[in-house]
Every structure is written in C-alpha cells, then in structure tokens.
Amino acid sequence: MQKWLCTEARRASGSLRLAVLGAIVAAGFLAPVGAQAAPAACAALQEKYPDWKGKTLVNAINPHTPGYEAIDPKDPSKYVGFDIDLGEEIGECLGFKLTYKAVTFAALLTTLASGQADIVISDIYATEERAKAGDFITYSKVFDGVLVAKGNPKKITGINTSLCGAAAAENTGYVEVPLVQALIPECKAAGKPEPTLQLYDNNANCIQAILAGRADTYVNDVNTVDNAVKAYPDKLEKAIAVTIPYSVGIAVPKDKPKFREAVLAVMMEIYKSGDQAALLKKWELDPNNLKEPGLLTVN
C-alpha cells in the first residue's frame, strides 16, 4: 500500500507532496498499537465512505475506567486503554483523527445528542433505553464483577436478595442502577430491609465509597473490578462475576445512518482480522468478551 501511494503521489505532483504523503503514511504505520488493520479492506472502505477522510472527530469518554479509558499515569496528557486503541483504529481505517472530550458517565449520550461529540467509545452498555439517544454498534459481551470489601463481610453473591439491606455504590446512569432498584420489592416480599443506592460520578468515587465503609458493594464491568482489586489487594476483593444481558456498544448520532454504517463495516473488519482479539490481549481483558459486531437501534 505504501508503494502504491507513493507512485500515485509522484504521478500527481512534485516532491513536496511526496514528502508530506510519505510522512503521513509513515506515521500511519507507526501509530497503531500492536494490531494491524487489513489495509486493502480499509482502502476499499475509505472509497466507499469518503465523508470522514481527513476530518477530526470528537470522541466523548468517561475516562475513569483503567483498561478501557483513563489518562496515562506516565503522561497524563494522553488517554489510553482498549476503547482508545479501538477508536484510533476505526479512525485510521476511515481516515479521520480523534480528539477526546472527558465527561461524566451520565453525560456521554447527552453530549453526543447535542452535537458536542461525534462518537462515544467509552465502555457503555447498549440498552434500548439508551438507544433512544444514539445508535449503537455493539462489539463486546458484558461480564459484571461484584466488588466488595476484603472478606465480603455482607456475604454478597450478586444482584440478588443477598443485596437486601446493603448499600450499593453505582455511577449515575449505569445499567446496574435499575437492576438494584428492581430488588426492592423482592426484598420487601422476603421481609428483608431494602437495598440502598449511592450514586456517584465515576469509578474512583464508587471504589472510594467501599474503602471508606460507606458502601458495601460496587457492581460493574468485571475488568474494572479486577483493576480495583489489583490496586487495593489488601482492602478489596471480587465476590463473583455475573452475566448481564447486554453488549458494550459504540454510540453514534441517530441522524447519521451513513456514519453508523461505516463504523459497523470497519468494526466487522477489525473483528474478522483478529485485531479486536489482539487488543483484548494487549489490555489484559478477558478474551471471552469478544463478540461479533452488531447493531442496536430504536426509533
């Protein structure tokens, strides 16, 4: 591909253009992390979806999830993680660059809907409720972990009646919130006290709530839970992993079906080429998360 581009350039104009193109191409080959997108397929996709070539798009993220998206502790001016690499690779393939907008989790989709962002790749579960605010390209299965204090003093075994009378920390807007709320009548029926919910803005605050003894559990993506346990091995532990009937999705604006189509096509390429599996490995995420890309849209 490099060869082809260079010839093309030489034919088209002088050496300056050649130098510029050469630099771009060289940068393009240095930038991707670990994985190589199928070059031929990307060239075809760029031809089919040329609208985003050379553009800079805004990716809204909630960068509080190490492994998926968080700032690089070594260089806080950069965001790193599975989702970040995935987004870069999609951009690479369609020819656009990404800048990042850090917002609270609850503001991810509103930021997208108000046009302040073009895409959301931030470990967000695709639900029908959320699909009212944006279309989803699903790309990963969901496994939740139950984070508790060391020794699991309340003997919590998942989102079930073991949560009755316990305090659960969650982020505003998380899908786990209604699941915990749904336990209230169950606990009542069993003659047990209701579970209480504490709503925070990011993972760090939820984890701190357990460390401070304010909350008994935090149910979230299993990898996030694992990372928390890694950071505080003496104080925290993962009680159990539970399956949740959702997929993780990339959100795009509802009024841009062409963009949705393009992102889905690229995701299919990344999935088929094995790049997605390689990325999971690179970020030490469970390979069982791998899932064939699909769509979730509602009208």
Place this chain on the structure above:
Amino acid sequence: MSLFAHYLSLPYLLEGIEVTLQVTILGLFGGLILGLILAWMQLGRFWWLSAFARGYTVIFRGTPLILQMVFAYDALPHIGIKLPAILAAGLALACNEAPFIAEMLRSGVLGVDRGQVSAGQALGMTPAVLMRRVIAPQAIRTMIPAFGNETVSALKNSSLASVIAVQELTLRSTQLASSTFDFFSIFFASGLLYLVLTGAVSVIQLALEWTLDLDRTSRQRKLADYLPFYLPWRRADLATKLALADNAAPAVDVAAAMQPDIPLPPARALTREDRAKRAATIARNNIAVEVKDLRKSYGTQAVLGGLDMTVRVGEVVALLGPSGSGKSTLLRCINHLEEWDAGTVRVGGRRLGFSDHGKALTPRAVANERASVGVGMVFQQFNLFSHLTAKENVAGPLRWVHGMTGIDADRRARELLDRVGLSHRADALPRHLSGGQQQRVAIARALAPNPSVLLLDEPTSALDPELVNEVLEVIRRLAVDDGLTMIISTHQIRFADEVADRVAFLSGGAILEEGPAHEVLSNPRNPVTARFLSVMDAEKTPETVR
C-alpha cells in the same frame, strides 16, 4: 502520600490551573459587564428595564450553576449556538455571577451618601459625571471586599465546569485519581493548588484596599507608621493613643489641625442709612428668582400650598419658620432638585428644568441648565464629597462641569479657600475637618462657579454652637461685601436681622408674613409669627453675633 510533591508540580495539573483561571476570568469579567448592565437597569428611571433585570436575577440567582453550565453546553447547540466548552462554562459562570455582582454594585451605589448626590446635582453635574466622579470612586472602595469574596467564589465555582468536559483542575484531578488509584495525594495536591489561587486573590484584595485607602494617601504615611510596636518611643506613646482612640476619630495631621484658622476680618456692620440705600438699589434691580403659586405634596400631605415669592438681584432673603414649614422644599424646588405638582419657578427669567414649551427636560439637560443658570446651594449637612480633599471639592466640579483647566481650577479653589479662611487645610479630607470648616469648604465650593443665586439650607443647624459663628461670618461677608443674591433658611433670628434685607415667615407651605427684616422681626403682625419669634427668643439661641 509519597507522591504528593510529584502531583503538586505535575504539568498536567498545572495546565489545569490555566483552564481554571480562564473560566474564572471569563466568568468574572462577563459577570461584571452583565452585572453593570443589570445594576444600571435597576437603578435607572424606566420601570420596565428594572422589571426585566429583576426577572433575570430571580432566574439566574435561583437556579444552580451546574444546571446553567449544562444548559449553556448542551441546550444552546439546539438553537444553533455551539460554544467551545471553555466559553460555554465562562458564559454560564458569567450569567450566574451577574446578579450577585449587580447587587454588589447596587448596594455600593446606594450606599453613597444621598446628600453628596444632591450636592453634585446642585453643582450642575450630569448623571454620568456624578456617577464617574462622586459615586463610583466611593462605591468601588466599599465594594472591594465583596469583590474579593465574589472572585474567590467564582474561582471555586469554576470547578463545576468539570461536568461539561472542561479540562480544569478538578476534572484533571479526578481523572488522574481514576487512572492511578492514588486518590488522596492527588486531591490534597489539587486542594493546595486551589488554596494558592484563592490566597493570591486575598493578597490582591488587601493590596487594592491599601492602595485606595484615602487616609494613607492623604497622609503619605511612612513605613514607621506600620511598625508602631518596634519603636520604643511609640510604645511609650501607646497609652495616649488608646485614650485618644475613644474618640474613634481618624488620625488627623496634627500640625495642620493645631494651626489656628486664619482669622477673617469682620464684615462691617450696616447702619440704618446703609440699609435704606441697599433697599432702594435692590428695588430697582432685576428679578433673580420668581416663584409663582408653587404647590407640592407628598401623598396627601401638602408641603407647599401655592407659594409666591420674588427675589431681586443682590437681595438677601431669610426664610424663617418651624420645621416642616416647607423652607427646605422651597429651596430644593428653586434648584429643581425636587419635582413639584403645580406652579412655576423662574431663575434669571428661565424656567429651570423645562424647555421653552414647558416640557420637562431629561436629568442630563437639567444638570446642564443648572450649571449655565448658576444656582449654588449649601446644605445643612455640608455634603462634601468625602473622598476628595477640600481643594478638590472646589476644583473638581469646575473641571468636570465648567470645563476649566486643572491649573485654572486649582487657582480658583485656592482663592476661594483663602476667602473662607481655610487655605492651610486645602489638602485635608472632609472627615479631618471640623463641622464649621466643612461648611466653609461647602460654601467655597458653591461659590466657585460664580452662581447668580446662592441657596443656603439651614447652613448652621448641624454645627456645634461654638462653630456657628465662623460660618455666619463667611455668609455675612458674602451678603455685605459681595452683594450676592442669597436665600437662606435659618433659625438664627439675630443673624437674619443683621444680614437679610427681607425675611419671609413660612408656615404650612405658605408665606404667612414677609417684609423688611428688621420690621418683621421686631414687630410681627401675624400672631403665629409673633409666637414663633417669642419661642425662639426664649430659647436664647447660644450664638453671639457681633
């Protein structure tokens, strides 16, 4: 906590400070501009502007800033206004700060003594000049502490911009905490950074207060003044100082205060022949002030009930009568400091404050007319501009209203201060002058533009008895030596007898009796006048008039 120092100097967080400052500055300056507009709307003459400003205040003071941030960021794009995050945050903060700043400005402006505003108006200052030269300089001094508060609160409130993706200090701290799990070191570090910022605001505030301290600039204090306890002789002096502190009076330049006022040569007394001659001359003179059927009431309370009065050029008229008889109101109407319900007032043949067709003029036009017709006014409470020295009180209005050059205005001010025997106190602030001295400066100020008529509203009533004479002496000289046209409301019967050509006795907003001063005062025909005079006599007014 080991990484605390590392986080303190982390460029990532320091850049966050920059963003925090950008949002704060946008919010404060935007808020100041909006606040100025809101305050202007509320202080202005138009009720609908004021109502609009009230409505704005209710909405933006009554809703949380965090909602306003989200609105500016997420709702405005729906109507086509897509601001960058920092600008959206700045806009929300500005809209939120505006009502608070407007209230500060309003209370600052309303806190300036109304008497000084009246004095400025009487000197012919337009509303703009009055605002810039009299109200603002004093209001700003009183508002600095509140502004310091507001700046600190805006700085802290800027952290709410983290909800709309502005990469300021708080958002950067939480992101860093999320990725490193090093929660406390990071928040202690960012807390300390905020403290440094707010500490700097406090230092700036104190420095401004120090710079604008009138007492400091007027006394040109030396460093030693600030180190009293390090100097042995100062320590010995402390007892005296404490004793003096009981007076709670600001320290006065002792040398100047002790120096006796330059004595004024007494005005010569008028003989019976002099009086007759004066009366004959005045009778031939033009009319200076003509009041016809003047009526005014506050609600149902009538203050002036169809009052008529004519004053000729060179004539001195004393207005006598009990409190509430309408003396002050009459004087304020002549100068159009007050509106009335019916009747006409002419000064020098012109209807002050009305166009040729009898239409009311704008405050600005009235001010210009006052300056050109030349009606000076002296108030019972002196009403000197308290932020200006004696000389500036006289010279300032000459420059601002009459367009005199600085040199000419200064020369004129010195000349007039000399005339009232206060040239040695030219650089003193009003608060460092005695009441009598203040009133003499006020007289000099009123005389400076060469008014055709001087109105004096109980000029000695607020003075301690021993200070009354120095002021009366100045007025007496104006009447006898300079032949100035004056209308004086007073309770000093003997003074009126000596100085006035004519006295008018007011009661219930009308003139009960008027005539040549000596005649009316020694032989009042109206029983009410007689009773009033005998009461005043019995009280034995403390002053002794030469």
